[in-house]
Each structure stands twice: as structure tokens, then as C-alpha cells.
Amino acid sequence: MSECLPCSTDNWPDLERGYRAMLPREILAFIDAHRHQERSESMLIATLHQVQAHFGHLGPGHLEAVAQLMQIPLAKVTGVATFYHYFRLQPRGRYLINVCLGTACYVKGAEKVAQKLQDELGIRFGETSKDGIFSLESTRCVGTCGLAPVVMIGDEVHGPLTPSLVPGLLESYLARAAEDLVAEPSR
Amino acid sequence: MPLPVSDFYRSLADRAVRTLADRDLENQILIQVGSATCEHAAGSQAVAEEFVRHIRASGRKDIVIHRTGCTGRCSREPILGVRLPGQLPVKYERVNRDLVHRIFTEHIQGGVPVMKHVLDHDGEALPEREFLFCEGDRCQKGGVDLRARFLELLAERGVEPHRVGVATTSCFGACGLAGGAAATYLLVRPEKILYRVASEADLLDILQEHVLQGQVVARLRVQEEPIALEFLERYGDVAFFNRQSRIALRNAGVVDPESLDEYLGFDGFKALATALERREPDWVISELTKARLRGRGGGGFLTATKWTLARQQADTTRFIICNGDEGDPGAFMDRSMLESDPFNIVEGMIIGGFAIGAQKGFFYIRAEYPLAIKRIEQAIDACRAHGLLGRDIMGSGFDFDLEIRLGAGAFVCGEETALIRSIEGERGQPKVRPPYPTDRGLWGHPTVINNVETFANVSAILRYGGEWYSRIGTPKSGGTKVFALAGKVRHTGLVEVPLGTTLSRVVNDIGGGVSGGKQLKAIQTGGPAGGFIPAAMQGMEVDFEPLQKAGSIMGSGGMIVLSEDDCMVDIAKFYMAFSQEESCGKCTPCREGTTRILEILERITLGKGELADLDKLERLSRLCQRTSLCGLGRAAPNPVLSSLKHFHDEFLAHIQDKHCPAKKCVALIRYEINPEKCIGCTICARNCPVECISGARKEAHGIDQAACIKCGNCFDVCKFAAIDRV
Numbered sequence: 075m076s077e078c079l080p081c082s083t084d085n086w087p088d089l090e091r092g093y094r095a096m097l098p099r100e101i102l103a104f105i106d107a108h109r110h111q112e113r114s115e116s117m118l119i120a121t122l123h124q125v126q127a128h129f130g131h132l133g134p135g136h137l138e139a140v141a142q143l144m145q146i147p148l149a150k151v152t153g154v155a156t157f158y159h160y161f162r163l164q165p166r167g168r169y170l171i172n173v174c175l176g177t178a179c180y181v182k183g184a185e186k187v188a189q190k191l192q193d194e195l196g197i198r199f200g201e202t203s204k205d206g207i208f209s210l211e212s213t214r215c216v217g218t219c220g221l222a223p224v225v226m227i228g229d230e231v232h233g234p235l236t237p238s239l240v241p242g243l244l245e246s247y248l249a250r251a252a253e254d255l256v257a258e259p260s261r
Numbered sequence: 262m263p264l265p266v267s268d269f270y271r272s273l274a275d276r277a278v279r280t281l282a283d284r285d286l287e288n289q290i291l292i293q294v295g296s297a298t299c300e301h302a303a304g305s306q307a308v309a310e311e312f313v314r315h316i317r318a319s320g321r322k323d324i325v326i327h328r329t330g331c332t333g334r335c336s337r338e339p340i341l342g343v344r345l346p347g348q349l350p351v352k353y354e355r356v357n358r359d360l361v362h363r364i365f366t367e368h369i370q371g372g373v374p375v376m377k378h379v380l381d382h383d384g385e386a387l388p389e390r391e392f393l394f395c396e397g398d399r400c401q402k403g404g405v406d407l408r409a410r411f412l413e414l415l416a417e418r419g420v421e422p423h424r425v426g427v428a429t430t431s432c433f434g435a436c437g438l439a440g441g442a443a444a445t446y447l448l449v450r451p452e453k454i455l456y457r458v459a460s461e462a463d464l465l466d467i468l469q470e471h472v473l474q475g476q477v478v479a480r481l482r483v484q485e486e487p488i489a490l491e492f493l494e495r496y497g498d499v500a501f502f503n504r505q506s507r508i509a510l511r512n513a514g515v516v517d518p519e520s521l522d523e524y525l526g527f528d529g530f531k532a533l534a535t536a537l538e539r540r541e542p543d544w545v546i547s548e549l550t551k552a553r554l555r556g557r558g559g560g561g562f563l564t565a566t567k568w569t570l571a572r573q574q575a576d577t578t579r580f581i582i583c584n585g586d587e588g589d590p591g592a593f594m595d596r597s598m599l600e601s602d603p604f605n606i607v608e609g610m611i612i613g614g615f616a617i618g619a620q621k622g623f624f625y626i627r628a629e630y631p632l633a634i635k636r637i638e639q640a641i642d643a644c645r646a647h648g649l650l651g652r653d654i655m656g657s658g659f660d661f662d663l664e665i666r667l668g669a670g671a672f673v674c675g676e677e678t679a680l681i682r683s684i685e686g687e688r689g690q691p692k693v694r695p696p697y698p699t700d701r702g703l704w705g706h707p708t709v710i711n712n713v714e715t716f717a718n719v720s721a722i723l724r725y726g727g728e729w730y731s732r733i734g735t736p737k738s739g740g741t742k743v744f745a746l747a748g749k750v751r752h753t754g755l756v757e758v759p760l761g762t763t764l765s766r767v768v769n770d771i772g773g774g775v776s777g778g779k780q781l782k783a784i785q786t787g788g789p790a791g792g793f794i795p796a797a798m799q800g801m802e803v804d805f806e807p808l809q810k811a812g813s814i815m816g817s818g819g820m821i822v823l824s825e826d827d828c829m830v831d832i833a834k835f836y837m838a839f840s841q842e843e844s845c846g847k848c849t850p851c852r853e854g855t856t857r858i859l860e861i862l863e864r865i866t867l868g869k870g871e872l873a874d875l876d877k878l879e880r881l882s883r884l885c886q887r888t889s890l891c892g893l894g895r896a897a898p899n900p901v902l903s904s905l906k907h908f909h910d911e912f913l914a915h916i917q918d919k920h921c922p923a924k925k926c927v928a929l930i931r932y933e934i935n936p937e938k939c940i941g942c943t944i945c946a947r948n949c950p951v952e953c954i955s956g957a958r959k960e961a962h963g964i965d966q967a968a969c970i971k972c973g974n975c976f977d978v979c980k981f982a983a984i985d986r987v
Contacts, residue, residue, distance in 0.1 A: 113685075115685075116666075116685050116686035119669055120666065120667060123667055150687075153688050157689065158668075158669030158670050158671050158689070159669070159671060160628050160629070160670030161669060161670075175590075177590040177747075177748070177785070177819070177832075177835065177836075178590070178591045178747035178748050178753075178821060179590075180590075180835055181749060181821065181823065181827055181832070182748070186973075213629070214590050214672065214839060214842075214843075215588070215589070215590035215592070215593075217298065217587065217630065218298055218299045218302055218335070219591050219592075219747035219748075220747060220754050221299060221302055221335060221336075221338070222748075222753075224302070229631060230301075230302070231298060231301070231302035232302065233302060
């Protein structure tokens with residue numbers, strides 16, 4: 075049986091080197107580990123998850139690198155990345171605030187909390203604050219309905235919230251961001 | 262020489278028992294801390310750290326912190342259990358750092374529980390021993406209320422109530438174990454002894470020997486253990502818990518979700534060992550047939566039938582998938598099970614794989630559930646390391662492995678064909694069925710997809726028998742269902758009850774009724790694909806068919822309680838906005854239909870609706886139902902249709918009177934200041950974001966209606982109830 079030839083372009087080694095330079099080592103290892111396995115294209119979503127976890131979003135360059143290194147058409151990679159809500163194509167702030175607008179939170183007043191967050195941060199859903207610290211998004215149910223209404227900041231769930239608790243909550247994250255800056259000024 | 266399966270299992274279980282015995286938890290002071298997403302959010306980790314600090318400072322070596330999953334009593338988290346050797350465990354609610362200090366000094370060191378913070382308990386002291394009477398339907402056949410009689414006997418003998426507590430629980434499920442039904446069962450805590458009593462003479466013996474002398478009455482003792490024994494031992498005194506029948510959740514909140522040994526200690530993997538030992542996939546399927554287990558993801562398809570369909574295929578490359586893409590807003594039972602008892606789900610998957618002859622299984626879990634993913638990863642790794650996954654499982658020659666695939670925030674991926682596409686790495690858009698996945702599923706091979714809760718029941722069915730399982734539940738559907746109770750209810754959380762239990766029992770008896778003393782308006786079941794059950798129908802039995810007849814569905818088990826303060830048009834709009842946003846866009850009826858339905862609903866809530874809109878809504882909804890490609894589109898109009906059916910008046914009020922009866926729709930309400938009640942404190946004016954409230958200090962204020970944006974801030978901040986919402 076003849077080997078398949080994924081690298082049919084003359085300049086593939088150069089291109090590959092360039093794309094490999096765009097992704098961190100652990101993601102390259104992940105792609106390489108599955109590359110020659112059966113149905114390796116099914117690992118696309120898992121790969122995109124890793125890229126987003128590393129960079130915070132999926133930029134055009136990231137998508138192209140993934141497409142080339144996994145040998146999946148860029149059109150399909152883009153199609154998948156845009157289909158799923160979890161993938162973000164724009165950079166986001168240091169802390170992603172996800173306001174749960176699931177039913178339980180909705181009937182318990184999530185809209186007021188959402189409004190307060192928008193007022194306090196001066197941004198709307200889908201935007202990032204000027205200092206680059208907060209991005210605001212909404213989500214449908216994080217599955218902690220017993221604590222409704224909840225807001226997820228990063229990986230942490232906060233609830234039950236009221237509009238009056240919002241400023242203090244944001245303060246605590248600002249303080250954390252300031253501490254981090256002191257600890258690692260280069261960031 | 263390879264070991265036979267039973268030897269393999271025994272050596273594994275024995276090792277676990279030895280490890281557990283070395284820990285000697287029975288003779289230690291046990292501090293039980295919940296560790297699932299809700300508990301973490303409520304601060305359980307800080308509480309655990311505080312205890313570690315206290316233990317270290319005290320220098321004591323006999324105190325152990327035991328990590329467990331979630332009990333499902335969300336509104337009182339973090340819940341903490343303290344058990345002193347030989348005593349009944351005490352549960353505390355809403356524990357924080359300050360309370361940790363009190364619990365440590367007063368209870369753990371001083372031996373006196375901090376009564377004021379005990380979960381759901383008003384009394385002054387806790388009993389030393391508790392007798393739990395089964396109140397299952399099959400138990401009370403004798404006609405004598407043995408529990409009432411026992412209470413009388415206790416009083417006659419002058420046993421003080423603080424020494425012996427008496428409570429009722431829902432069915433232990435023991436009737437199937439010991440045979441014969443003309444008796445009732447009672448469980449004694451903390452000794453974990455189960456008695457079968459049929460007469461007053463039996464009660465007298467228990468009173469004489471067990472209560473007064475502390476001797477076990479061997480004659481009446483039943484050797485078998487009820488399925489949720491450990492759970493009842495820990496939580497049996499709390500009404501919220503002892504009125505449930507825990508099968509799928511039997512280990513949740515009891516077992517350490519990260520310990521294979523503990524799971525083995527609760528008879529974990531015994532069902533798998535039995536199935537592999539018998540080498541008969543047909544036996545597994547026949548037990549499931551007897552159990553009448555129906556898919557818990559919402560469809561209610563008989564699990565045994567689905568497995569048989571896949572098993573009969575000529576293609577021998579087969580897959581099994583666990584659908585953990587719990588996207589319904591308001592549902593969190595799958596997350597809780599994955600986080601609290603992951604080995605049980607893994608065991609159910611392996612048994613399923615064995616039954617249909619699959620080589621590989623996939624967990625499809627939402628990326629929004631990081632802890633669930635972590636726990637399942639750990640469980641899979643532990644199983645691989647101990648010969649429970651991979652090649653030649655338990656020495657039986659059966660090869661099977663599991664892999665996790667993450668969702669990425671697309672609700673439609675809960676639909677089985679879309680889920681398959683997503684695992685394949687594609688956009689999660691559904692396909693036309695047939696062919697069904699059992700014919701041609703993942704990569705074109707026969708595939709079984711079941712919900713997390715379905716798998717959670719499998720090991721229990723094999724362990725206790727299909728007949729036992731079918732006896733719990735209704736003639737059409739065996740077993741229990743877990744509901745995620747949320748919304749305007751006092752006790753939010755996870756509730757597992759036999760199918761056929763009334764809605765009222767779930768919401769009022771277990772959930773404690775509507776919060777804030779408000780009137781119940783409706784119960785929403787089934788999430789965005791479900792509908793509303795009006796308060797007048799709360800006596801209805803919860804099962805697949807009755808719910809469907811009432812215009813709702815069982816769905817995955819979300820149950821949202823709505824009160825008089827909720828506007829049905831608004832909630833219908835909420836669900837339609839959800840479905841519209843989550844529509845994948847592949848087929849026109851769903852993509853366009855949901856958009857137009859939403860537009861009409863928006864118009865109505867803005868007070869711009871016309872009577873003809875109601876007719877349009879109905880026709881459009883039916884069209885969307887009939888012609889959409891997948892379940893999402895077909896079910897999306899359900900909330901609209903069921904609210905139109907049961908709450909037609911509210912729609913009319915919005916359209917004809919331009920009035921929102923629940924005073925929820927912003928465009929239809931107005932805020933007014935009652936000059937008689939207003940004392941002129943100015944707090945409303947100071948909190949008004951558009952400065953439309955004016956008035957001098959100590960004089961009645963007024964609202965400029967033209968400028969008011971109806972945010973309701975003034976209404977919320979007024980301390981004198983001087984602002985009316987009309």
C-alpha cells in the first residue's frame with residue numbers, strides 16, 4: 075500500500091515550520107499524537123478547546139495553523155469554530171464574566187444583575203472593558219440552579235447574587251488582577 | 262493463568278475493604294464536606310481548609326475530613342456532616358468560617374451539637390437513635406399504622422423523645438428483597454439495622470430489647486440491605502431526603518467521588534462482575550426489559566429495546582455514548598451525578614458496552630462542566646489501572662475502552678444525531694432519522710446513546726433485579742426519576758422520586774412549597790422543549806404519558822416552579838428566545854419559525870399585540886412542530902402552545918387590556934408614588950438612574966412618567982412601600 079502524501083506542496087516543510095511556531099508545544103504534541111490515528115479529524119473540537127484554553131480565543135492565525143497541521147480544510151475548521159458558542163473568535167479580557175440567563179436564574183432576577191454588571195463595567199454583552207480586565211458574556215445555565223441567580227467569573231461560580239453585591243464582587247477581581255500585576259509585572 | 266471474573270472481582274473488592282478498614286472511619290470523628298460545583302461556589306473549600314487548620318492546631322489524630330459529592334440540597338450549601346463514633350451524624354447548613362470554629366469547639370471537642378445551625382431542625386436536641394418507618398404504598402397493607410402505634414408505645418413506657426426519634430421515609434425498596442408485603446420495614450439509625458415488622462408484638466419486642474436494652478432483635482432482623490442504606494444512615498432524619506427514593510443518586514453525597522475503593526465498598530462493579538461472569542449480554546437486556554427502564558434523557562424510549570436494536574445489527578463495530586450534554590436551562594442532575602458518583606456512570610457504560618457488543622464508548626460532556634470532566638477522567642484512569650477498562654476486562658476476555666469528548670456550547674448537540682456529528686468533529690447539525698443511530702450512528706456504525714441518568718440506574722437494576730426496579734414506579738415505567746427542582750421553591754435541589762409520584766408531593770412536600778408565601782402558578786417541566794402544568798393540575802402523577810397529555814414532557818427532569826409573580830407570556834418568550842438562539846439553522850421551519858414566533862411574543866409583551874396574533878402563534882407553532890428536522894424544532898413551540906392552552910386569559914389581558922397581570926412586562930407597567938405613604942426620604946430619587954423622580958425633602962415625591970425607564974430601582978429601595986407597581 076502506498077503512503078498517503080499530505081505534503082504535496084513543495085514548500086510544505088517551510089510552511090509546517092511556520093505553523094508549528096504558532097502553537098505551543100503541548101498542543102503540537104496533542105496534534106501529533108492523533109495525526110496518524112484512525113478518524114483523527116474527530117479530534118478537531120478537542121484541539122480547538124486546547125488552543126482557546128491557551129490563547130483565550132481563536133484567532134485567524136490559530137485556525138489556519140490548526141487546519142494545516144491537522145490537514146483539515148480551513149473552511150471546515152472555521153465552520154466548526156463559528157458553530158459552537160463556546161469558541162470565541164475575539165480576544166477577551168483577563169476575567170470572563172458569564173451571566174447565567176437560564177430559567178432558574180431568569181425567574182430569580184438575573185436580568186437585574188446583568189443590568190448592574192453592564193452599568194458598573196460600562197460595557198454590553200460581548201464586549202471587553204477598556205482596561206482589558208473584564209469581558210461580559212451571557213450563558214444558558216451553568217447547572218447550579220439552586221444558587222440562582224449566578225454569575226460565572228473564570229471558572230468560579232458566584233451566587234445567589236443581587237445587584238447590590240455586584241460592585242463588591244468586581245472589586246475583589248480587580249484586587250486580584252492588581253495583585254497578579256505586582257507578582258508578575260511583565261504581563 | 263487468568264483469574265475467573267469472580268476471583269478478579271473478589272480480590273479487587275477485598276483490597277478495597279482492607280484499605281477502607283485501615284482508614285477505620287467508623288471509629289474516627291468524621292467531617293463530611295461536599296465537593297461538587299455548587300458546594301465549591303458556596304464556599305465549601307474554604308470551610309474544609311478552615312477545618313484542616315483547626316485539626317492541626319488541636320493536634321488531634323482522630324479527626325478525618327471526608328470528601329463527598331453533592332447531596333442535592335442546593336439552597337442550604339455548604340452542608341457539612343459531623344459524625345462522632347457511634348452517634349447519629351449531624352448535618353449543618355450554610356456553614357462558613359465562623360461557624361467552623363463553633364462546630365469545632367462546641368461539637369467536636371465539647372460533644373454538644375450547635376443546634377441552631379442544624380439542617381432542617383428546630384428541636385433543642387438530637388435523638389440518640391432513630392427509627393425510620395417505610396411509608397411506601399406496598400407497606401401499609403395490614404391496616405394498622407404501626408408507626409403511630411410505636412409512638413404510643415414509646416410514650417406509654419415513658420421513653421423520652423430526645424432519646425428515640427421516629428420518622429417516616431419513602432419506600433426502602435426492601436419489599437422486593439425479603440419477599441412478602443404484609444409487613445412494614447423500619448430502619449434503625451445509627452446501627453443500620455433493618456427490621457421487618459408485621460404486628461404490635463413485633464413492635465413490643467423492639468421496644469423492650471432494642472430501645473430499652475440496646476439489644477438487636479435477631480428474630481425480626483432482615484439481612485438484606487436497602488439500596489440507599491448508606492445515604493439514609495447519613496441523611497435519614499431530614500425530610501427533604503427521606504421522602505425521596507434514591508437509586509440513581511444512592512451514593513451521591515455519601516461516596517468519595519475520587520475513590521475507587523469507596524465505590525467498591527458500596528458494591529461498586531459487582532453488577533459488572535456478575536454480567537461478565539455470566540457471559541450473557543442477553544441476561545443484561547432481559548433484566549432491563551423486566552425493569553421497564555425508559556430513557557431518562559426525555560424521550561422515554563425503552564432502554565432494553567434500544568440496546569436490542571443495536572445488538573441485532575450485522576455490523577459488529579458498535580459504539581455506546583453517554584449523553585452528558587445537559588443543556589436544558591434549569592437542569593443539573595447529570596452534572597451532579599457525574600461529579601458525585603462518576604464510577605457508577607462508568608460502570609453503567611461498561612455494562613451497556615458489554616450488552617450491545619461495543620468496543621468503545623464515549624462520554625460527551627459539556628465543556629461548561631469542568632469538574633464533571635475532571636471526575637470522569639479520574640474515574641476512567643482508575644478503572645484502566647485496575648483492569649476494569651481496556652483489554653480483557655476483569656479477565657473475562659471483553660475488551661472495551663472509554664473516551665471523553667467535550668461539547669462546545671451548542672444546545673442542539675443534545676439531540677442524538679447532532680451529538681454524533683459533534684463527536685465526529687463536525688458542526689453539530691442533526692440529520693434526518695431514520696436511519697436511527699442504532700442502525701447507522703457514529704461513523705456509520707450501530708450506536709446506542711443514553712443519558713447519564715439512564716446509565717446511573719443500570720448497575721442498580723442488575724444488582725437488585727429488574728423486577729425489584731419495576732415494582733418502584735408505574736406499570737408503564739419502572740423506577741425513579743431525578744428532578745432538578747428550582748425557581749420559586751423553598752428547597753431547591755435534586756429530588757429523586759418513584760415515577761408516578763404526584764407533582765404536588767415533589768413541589769410541596771419535598772420542595773417545601775413556593776418560597777416567600779406566594780401562590781403557586783405553574784410548574785414548568787422539560788425545559789425549552791416542555792410546557793407548563795398549571796397549579797390546578799398539581800395532583801397529577803409524574804410519568805411520561807400524563808405529562809405529554811397535559812401538553813408538557815418529562816424531558817431530562819428540569820422542574821421550575823413559577824409563582825403568581827411570573828408572567829406566563831414572558832416565560833414563554835424566554836423559552837422561545839432560547840430555542841431561537843440555539844436553532845442550528847439547518848432547516849427552515851425551525852430557523853424561521855422560532856424567529857417569527859418570538860417576534861409575535863415580543864409584540865404581545867410590548868402591548869402591541871392583536872387578537873389575530875394568537876391564531877398566528879398557534880398555526881405557526883403547529884407548523885414548526887410538524888415540519889422541523891429534529892427534536893429541537895419540533896419541541897420548541899411546546900412552551901408557547903401549553904401556555905396558550907392553560908393561560909389563555911393572560912395572553913388576552915396583554916392584548917386586549919394592555920395589562921400584565923403578574924406586573925412583569927416592563928412596557929405594560931407603571932410606577933407611581935403613593936403620596937399618603939411617601940414620607941419624602943429621597944432614597945428613590947437618589948437611586949433613580951434617569952433622575953425622573955422629584956420632590957422636596959420630607960414631602961411626597963412624584964415620578965415623571967415620560968422619562969421613567971421602569972427599571973424598578975425605586976420600588977426595590979423604598980422602605981415604606983410607598984411605590985406602587987400598576
